[in-house]
Amino acid sequence: MVRIPAFEVEQWMDKYETTPGVLNISETCASSITLEQLVQFNSQKDAAPLFDLSARMTYGTILGSEELRQNIADTYRDQDEPEAASPVSPEDVIVTQGAISANYLALYSLVGPGDHVVCVFPTYQQLYSVPESLGAEVSLWKLRAEDSYVPDVSQLKTLIKSNTKMLIINNPNNPTGATIPLPVLSQIVSVAKAHDLILFSDEVYRPLFHSSPAPPSVLSLYPKSLATSSLSKAWALAGIRVGWVATRDGALRARLASARDYTTISVSQVDDGVARYALSAPVRPSLLARNVGLARANLELLARFVADHARTCDWVRPTAGTTALVRFRHRESGRPVDDVAFCEDVLRRTRVMLVPASKCFGNGTEFRGCVRVGYVSETEVLREALESLGAYVADNLA
Numbered sequence: 371m372v373r374i375p376a377f378e379v380e381q382w383m384d385k386y387e388t389t390p391g392v393l394n395i396s397e398t399c400a401s402s403i404t405l406e407q408l409v410q411f412n413s414q415k416d417a418a419p420l421f422d423l424s425a426r427m428t429y430g431t432i433l434g435s436e437e438l439r440q441n442i443a444d445t446y447r448d449q450d451e452p453e454a455a456s457p458v459s460p461e462d463v464i465v466t467q468g469a470i471s472a473n474y475l476a477l478y479s480l481v482g483p484g485d486h487v488v489c490v491f492p493t494y495q496q497l498y499s500v501p502e503s504l505g506a507e508v509s510l511w512k513l514r515a516e517d518s519y520v521p522d523v524s525q526l527k528t529l530i531k532s533n534t535k536m537l538i539i540n541n542p543n544n545p546t547g548a549t550i551p552l553p554v555l556s557q558i559v560s561v562a563k564a565h566d567l568i569l570f571s572d573e574v575y576r577p578l579f580h581s582s583p584a585p586p587s588v589l590s591l592y593p594k595s596l597a598t599s600s601l602s603k604a605w606a607l608a609g610i611r612v613g614w615v616a617t618r619d620g621a622l623r624a625r626l627a628s629a630r631d632y633t634t635i636s637v638s639q640v641d642d643g644v645a646r647y648a649l650s651a652p653v654r655p656s657l658l659a660r661n662v663g664l665a666r667a668n669l670e671l672l673a674r675f676v677a678d679h680a681r682t683c684d685w686v687r688p689t690a691g692t693t694a695l696v697r698f699r700h701r702e703s704g705r706p707v708d709d710v711a712f713c714e715d716v717l718r719r720t721r722v723m724l725v726p727a728s729k730c731f732g733n734g735t736e737f738r739g740c741v742r743v744g745y746v747s748e749t750e751v752l753r754e755a756l757e758s759l760g761a762y763v764a765d766n767l768a
C-alpha cells in the first residue's frame with residue numbers, strides 16, 4: 371500500500387469552500403464559465419452545436435479524440451512556434467482527467483525506488499509528495515521571495531546526484547504566480563541535458579500570461595521533456611475534468627500510455643466534446659482574452675489593496691497565472707501572523723476565504739505569515755472580499 375501524506379491544499383479547499391455565503395478568493399481557476407457562456411465565445415456564426423446528440427456514447431478514441439489532441443497541439447503553436455519545423459503534434463498528446471491525473475500518470479509511470487527527483491518548492495504538493503510516496507528520494511529546490519520566486523540555477527546544480535532522474539518545475543507557479551523566463555528555462559534545460567534528466571513541467575496555468583512575456587513550453591526546448599496542463603485554470607472549465615500530458619519523446623509516451631491503460635481507458639466523451647469546442651480555433655482566442663483581461667483587471671485591485679495596507683502586508687507581484695502570495699504581519703511588532711489562525715478567523719468573521727501558505731505550501735514550517743490569494747474570481751467578489759479583509763486587517767493587526 372502506498373503511504374502518502376495529506377494533500378493539505380485540497381483538504382483545506384474541501385473543508386471551507388462550501389461555507390455559506392463564502393467570498394472565495396482562494397480558488398485557482400479563472401472564474402469558471404457556464405456552457406451557455408462558452409458558446410458565446412464562438413466567433414463562427416454558423417458554428418456546429420456544442421454537442422452532437424446523435425453521437426453514440428462509446429469509449430471513443432482511447433488517448434483522446436484526434437480533434438481534441440489537434441486543438442491542444444495548436445495551443446502550443448499559438449505562442450511558441452508558429453513557424454517551427456516540428457510543431458507539437460496530436461500524437462504527442464495523451465488526454466487525462468485533469469492535470470492532476472496527468473501529473474499522477476507521469477510520476478507513477480516514470481519514477482520509483484532508487485530514483486532521485488528534484489522539485490521546485492513551493493508548488494502544488496502533488497509534485498513532490500507523490501514521487502516520495504512511490505519510493506523516490508526528493509530534493510526540494512527552494513524558491514525565494516528575494517529572487518522574485520524565480521528558480522536559482524546555481525542552487526539546482528548543487529542538488530543533482532548520480533541517480534537524479536527527473537527535474538520538476540511548475541511554470542507559471544502555484545502559489546507564487548511567478549513565471550520562469552526563457553533565459554532561466556534555457557539554463558534549466560542545459561542542466562537537464564548535461565545529466566540526461568527528464569524535465570517535467572506542470573504548465574497548468576499556461577497560457578495565462580497577463581503581466582510577463584510568455585516563455586515557451588518545455589516541449590519546444592528539450593526533447594526529453596513532459597508538459598502537463600488542463601482546461602481548468604486558463605480556460606475556466608474545471609468542471610469538465612479534461613487535462614493532458616504531452617511529450618515528443620516516443621519512449622516516454624509509450625510508458626505513459628501503457629500505465630494509463632490501467633486507470634483510464636478514455637475520458638468522458640461529453641467532456642472531450644466540450645474541451646475540443648473550447649480549444650477550437652473560433653473559440654480559443656476570445657475565451658483566453660476574457661481570462662487574461664479578468665486577471666489583469668483583478669490584479670490591479672489586489673495591488674491597490676497591498677499598497678493601501680503596506681504596514682501590514684507585502685508581496686512579490688505575480689506575473690502570470692491566477693494566484694499570489696501575500697505576507698501579513700502585525701503593524702507594531704512586524705511579527706508575521708499565524709497564517710492558519712489568521713485564515714480561520716478571517717473566514718469566520720468576514721466570510722473571506724484564503725489559503726494559509728505555511729500549512730498548504732510550506733510543510734508547516736516555511737512561508738509563515740503568507741496566504742495564497744486566488745484573485746481571478748469575478749471582479750465584484752474580489753472587490754467585496756478585499757474591502758472586508760481591509761477592514762479586518764485595520765481592526766485586528768495591531
Ligand SMILES: Cc1ncc(COP(=O)(O)O)c(C=O)c1O
Binds near residue numbers: 468574
Ligand atoms: C500546479 C497545479 N497542477 C495541477 C492542478 C490540478 O488541476 P486540474 O483541475 O487540471 O486537475 C492544480 C490545481 O490547483 C495545480 O495548481
